[in-house]
Amino acid sequence: MTAVMRAAVIGAGVVGLSTVAALRAAGAEVTCFERGPAVMGERSAGSTRIFRLAHEDPALVRLARWARAIFGEWESAAGRRMIGPEGCVVSGTAVAGMAAGLRAAGARSELVEPAGAARLRLPAREPPAVSLIDPEGGITDVDAVRAHLGERAADVLVHEPVRSVEPHGAGAVVRSASGSHRFDAVVVAAGAGTPALVGSLGLDVPSTLAHHVRFTLPDPGAPPDRPCWIDDPAGGLHTYQHRSGPRQWTVGASMDPALVAWEVGREAAEAASRRAVLAHVRERLTVEPRIVGSLYCTTTAPPQGDGFVVQRTGSVLAVHGANLFKLAPVVGRALAAAAVDGSTPSAASLAASAG
Template sequence: MTGSAEVAVVGGGIVGLSTAYALSQQGVAVHLYEAGLPGHGQSAGESRIFRHAHDDPRLVAFARESRGVWAEWAERFGVELVSSDGVVAIGDSALARLRVLDRVGGVAAHAIDSAELADRMPLLAGYSGPAVFDETGGAIRTRAAIKALTDQLGDAVVTGEVISIDPHSSTAVEVRSVTGCAEYSKVVVCAGRETARLARSVGLSLPIRLAAHVRLTFAVKAAAPTRVACLQDGSGDFGEVGVYAAPLPGNSRYAVGLSETVGVRDDGTFIDPAAVRSLDQRARKYVARALPGLDPEPREFVHCWVTDLPWSEDGLAVWESGPTLFVAGHNLFKQAPSLGRALARAATGDGLAPELTP
């Protein structure tokens, strides 16, 4: 660990990195604790979807703000962070979310016909139902984002699992890791599945349901398409409701996953181990039916933890306990830039934004 710091951030996924970077941009001395390599826990993989569409208008507004920060970072770091090919969503749920987007405003999204859908998403089998295109959505270049933020933080990244958080007073919190012990005026915990454990150490019981997720990567059969949008399929026309897919850099591979997750006990064991294999098999069958442009035999797998909140599949909340903030939620990668700035403001005395309270 290099020098002293005012704020500690626990967890080196995209939310922790965004928060630590926002603090550093404010001129705050920060340490970021990560047990392993940054971005290799719940933030693992090469691609995620940036989408504006949500059922909750507050999350739409938050995503709209985050998209602006993604663009700002791309220019500052000199690297593409969100692809320019947009997101297509199919099914009645897409039209319902389009109505929310229209109500919030400021997002370029519109209904499209089957011809435009085929042009935007050439890997998809024939489909003539409801479809929506989010123009400034796209595939988040996750590894580029993780690397850029990690590089910016430099020696502020501390390798070591945090084993305890102990508030000594309203202005001092002791953080013990496997490699040391230090005191901070504020601590922000965004440690994925470990967040609930660390919250219990200060008397908070967070309503997190721990689950596991499976995401498979498939190769494009022919030449990589020049452009290909991300996909959200809520139609059920191809045998599944709740599928998402995103191209990897170069468009020669496509990551596909079901929104469904597998329940996990508090100790990390699966409630039904066979369910993981079932999600894998269902994703393969979906690809064979819906995405004939892909080789149905997966090339890569990503298995990661999910921290669900009970009120929404896109649930997000921040709990405060004295000088410590605890962040939990699901599908947070797209929201990380704005969430990091909001957490940095809260950690430096500006208060927590109302939309982030549980």
């Protein structure tokens, strides 16, 4: 009789929960450690997020398409839509690279000149010089994803901090507030907590943090199918924007690193971000320049581009990256498979297997 594999996942963000779901589907006995009081409460927080195929790297386009298919499986299981049909618009300096990435991966896209910009339904005072439509993008219903994955992991969650992870023989030991626990494999997907857990194991995970905040503003004239929008104007503020509720519009910005560095402090970083976003809204957007909500999180500094990195030492895997929510279903399955077979996945190897 084959012994059941015992695996630990540290971190109940969207990547950690996706890994838990995939490990359990593979027949593993799983324990998921989460230091916070709720799942998906830190970097995976919020009720909405952008999903897109558009990336400069064709491998990431292929992985996003694969992730969309898995989201579809989750939608069928949950009986609830998780990715909306709104599409995603890219404008500014990112257009050429993302158009090339979509084209190389065989994904659909369309370039729109200013004369046709009205049909984009963007809250822009002036139409972008050129826009790229990613028709397979849309708004992610984070609450739906949280409810589905949280239910699948509810009986294996342990809400307590992990103090250390140590390779031990053919497996590893997780030391938490309740004691020491032996596992055959450990996946560390703990976001900002990952560097402290794996740094002593020789894994080089970026450990410098920065503050990030996105703001919600009234958008009383918004059509219900207004697309997500990634805008990277030459010489202007790079923003990501999307509908976050009825007649609401959310704006997040890539700030000057000096203004949001960890040592600046959360209060000062939030104030600088608020000033920059409000100035941008007043100059470029038609939404009301009045903040009615905000969502704070930590990011890695300097800012990482899209994608992820998986590292291994013995039976311990660690993952880090940026903008991972849209790829989480694929990353979770890859981490689960790697925990079982001893491999170390990469975006390139996964994209090649996706075809």
